[in-house]
Amino acid sequence: MREAGVTGADLELTADGQRLRFPAVWLRDNCPCTECQDPGSGQKLNGINDIPNGLAITLTEDAGESVAVTFAPDGHRSAFSRSWLAGHALDGYADGDGRTEDDKELWPAADLANVPQVSWPRYLDRPTDRIRALADVLLRRGFVLLRDVPAEPGMVLEVAASFGFVRETNYGRLFDVRVEPEPGNLAFTSRAILPHTDNPYRDPAPTVQLLHCLRTAVKGDGPAGTGGGSPPCAEKVGGGGDTGLVDGFAAAAALRATDAESFDTLARTPVPFGYIDKETELRASLPLIQLSPRGRVRGVRFNNRSARPLRLPYAEVTAFYAAYRRWAELLARPERQLNLRLAPGDCLVFDNTRVLHARTAFGVTTGSPGRHLQGCYADLDGLASTLAVLSRSGNHGRKENS
Amino acid sequence: MREAGVTGADLELTADGQRLRFPAVWLRDNCPCTECQDPGSGQKLNGINDIPNGLAITLTEDAGESVAVTFAPDGHRSAFSRSWLAGHALDGYADGDGRTEDDKELWPAADLANVPQVSWPRYLDRPTDRIRALADVLLRRGFVLLRDVPAEPGMVLEVAASFGFVRETNYGRLFDVRVEPEPGNLAFTSRAILPHTDNPYRDPAPTVQLLHCLRTAVKGDGPAGTGGGSPPCAEKVGGGGDTGLVDGFAAAAALRATDAESFDTLARTPVPFGYIDKETELRASLPLIQLSPRGRVRGVRFNNRSARPLRLPYAEVTAFYAAYRRWAELLARPERQLNLRLAPGDCLVFDNTRVLHARTAFGVTTGSPGRHLQGCYADLDGLASTLAVLSRSGNHGRKENS
Secondary structure (H helix, E strand, O other): OOOOEEOOOEEEEEEOOEEEEEEHHHHHHOOOOOOOEOOOOOOEOOOHHHOOOOOEEEEEEEEOOEEEEEEEOOOOEEEEEHHHHHHOOOOOOOOOOOOOHHHOOOOOHHHOOOOOEEEHHHHHHOHHHHHHHHHHHHOOOOEEEEEOOOOOOOHHHHHHHOOOOOOOEOOEOOEEEOOOOOOOOHHHOOOOEEEEOOOOOOOOOOOEEEEEEEEOOOOOOOOOOOOOOOOOOOOOOOOEOOEEEEEHHHHHHHHHHHOHHHHHHHHHOOEEEEEEOOOOEEEEEEOOEEEOOOOOEEEEOOOOOOEOOOOOOHHHHHHHHHHHHHHHHHHHOHHHEEEEOOOOOOEEEEEOOOEEEEEOOEOOOOOOOOOEEEEEEEOHHHHHHHHHHHHOOOOOOOOOOO | OOOEEEOOOEEEEEEOOEEEEEEHHHHHHOOOOOOOEOOOOOOEOOOHHHOOOOOEEEEEEEEOOEEEEEEEOOOOEEEEEHHHHHHOOOOOOOOOOOOOHHHOOOOOHHHOOOOOEEEHHHHHHOHHHHHHHHHHHHOOOOEEEEEOOOOOOOHHHHHHHOOOOOOOEOOEOOEEEOOOOOOOOHHHOOOOEEEEOOOOOOOOOOOEEEEEEEEOOOOOOOOOOOOOOOOOOOOOOOOEOOEEEEEHHHHHHHHHHHOHHHHHHHHHOOEEEEEEOOOOEEEEEEOOEEEOOOOOEEEEOOOOOOEOOOOOOHHHHHHHHHHHHHHHHHHHOHHHEEEEOOOOOOEEEEEOOOEEEEEOOEOOOOOOOOOEEEEEEEOHHHHHHHHHHHHOOOOOOOOOOO
16 A cells, blocks of 8 residues: 545545545544444444534545544544555445345356255364355355254254244244145145245245255155256155255346346336235235346245236236246246255255245155155344354454444 | 126226226136135146246136136136126236335324324234234334333233244344443443434344333433423433334435435445444345335335445445435434333334334433333234234135135
8 A cells, every 4th residue: 555645525545556535424434433433332323414514634644554534624533444445445346245146156057066065063063164054055056955964853943043043934933844634835735846935925035944854755655756867965766856946046147138128027026925824914015036226136036826916007917927937937947957855864055035946746655654844944144144253263253343 | 897808818897987907818827716726725836837828818708796718729717706806906006015105104203193002901802902003013103102011021022922923133032122231232321322223234124123111211310311392101201211213214205305316326325234243243235215116115224323334336425425414314303203201011013114213312320220121023024914814804714815
């Protein structure tokens, strides 16, 4: 870094050949002094209206690793470390919380030769394995397969608690995915389920889903899985109930590249979803593709079962259905779907804002116990927090002063 | 209703002098027959791509209370009740799940002579009182004051469980709002807190907040409340710790009416929020005003304490700060703030996507027990579900077949 200069309304300096420029109001709003920020919590002590209007910089003092700035009209003085300023350069920045397509590794299934997986005992024992597993769900592929989780009821809650907080819903803190005599949801039958996200009829919908396999559908129980390719985690072939995963962000990017009009239609049309049973009546109306303020893909919702009657202006209905059909065709392409067979002890953890999941039909034999998964929901924000804390070097409290 | 007609791609009929028109694909996607919808769950059995492309209506049969439609190319036949069709008319429809400003009763504080309130024993005993209380939170004013909730630790969780599911966070299933020796958040001090929404550093942020008063700051403890007006629920004046509420949707509508450019800037600029302590590192970046796909106000986020350094393109920073200042000034106007003093046993339940809350500073006397609230979070979707089920006439299972 070289010398700092005064330009009245801005602070300008050069770091590593890069010119940095910060408006006075931005600097003042981020002043780290103890009048402006609580030293304990790092929280701001002032509202924006406690800062004088029409701020200007009257003096800039260069003090090696830091820069001190004096403001008019009130003479307040703020000191910033140069490295902090360089780390908060204003330009070239997108949405900023790791939740859009820009921070993901998008995958068409064919590229995913190896399913990201971590053994549960190693996940528990080794922070590096835990970081890798959580980063896979959050930032890279949108899912991870935890192996060797004891195939015992309730363990899925322990997995969720290892990185976040369980989101309780009308299905309970955990739910059993198996054939029920009077299913309130087709998930609790032996039917095939098309690629979908869960709970689109909730707002906020749960952002993380876990599915833990206690028992597979065994060979001889019924139809074999229809998913293409060789299930990488199969222990037995036949019986059905294979799991399919689709990267909704990769699919959305592909739709935008080939049919921008359909993409725009899906991003701006609220689609109603609903779920109704004796104790529950949920309803939410949001687009199938959700964009960040900068227009980047930040979420997908897709669930044929719980879509409710669209109530659009008449003139928009036909265009919506054309876009919806294109989108559904794209999501259903076999080459986009990663197929795997969960074995007892496997626990799939995935980003429910991004990754669609499906299953093939499976057979049921009277008297045999049948396929049994347990699931629960959690949220990405808690997962990201756990990952950030684990990733702190040395874990010495706060990472930054703002 | 009168006769139905055939127009090839559309069904047209007239009801109560109103012309209704439905595209063939819309009708087919909502066919209620047992091949298309599961009679148990009401869920759709087909994906959009199971419906033939290029659908046309070849025959419309009028059968009194219902209309039967036959489709080309596959000859599928669907019957719809006329009342269902009239109830799902396509035009004149907005976002559709009750979450935007269009479904709210907006209030400047001056109009709210009476704080919406319900006694907890009546809420428990009488469904009509419960419906009124929940509708106030969800649809009308964005908050309700429950009185006579036993001032016992943990009761706030029972209140939350009466309408939904507790959202656990890093603060626990419930949190104590009182002066702490080493506060990780300024909420846990005796400082004044400006109007804000909670947990803007979460995505999804909790959409309902509860605050249950166990003990007030007593007179003689310290500074009196600075909020204007006469607190309607005050039992003692003095001591401070008064609660203020601001309708963020009403304020956003006022901003749009007077300064559309600032409104647009706030709606499209992602603002980073964060919270950091030893075990937690949360971060979310979303606009201060969130719009529905139709451009209607659907949420506000505002919290000076946890705002983190903006990282915008340089050219946008100054305009953002001008809009941010206007918005903060508008939210801080005394006439927009409803002031009340929670008494022991009062439990405030409010929509955290809409209503900002604040408190005045309060005093602490060594050796005296001091102000103590307990809070927890829940979500609007579960609250809406509870309200919908309670509102069913006779509560005979499902309300509609789609």
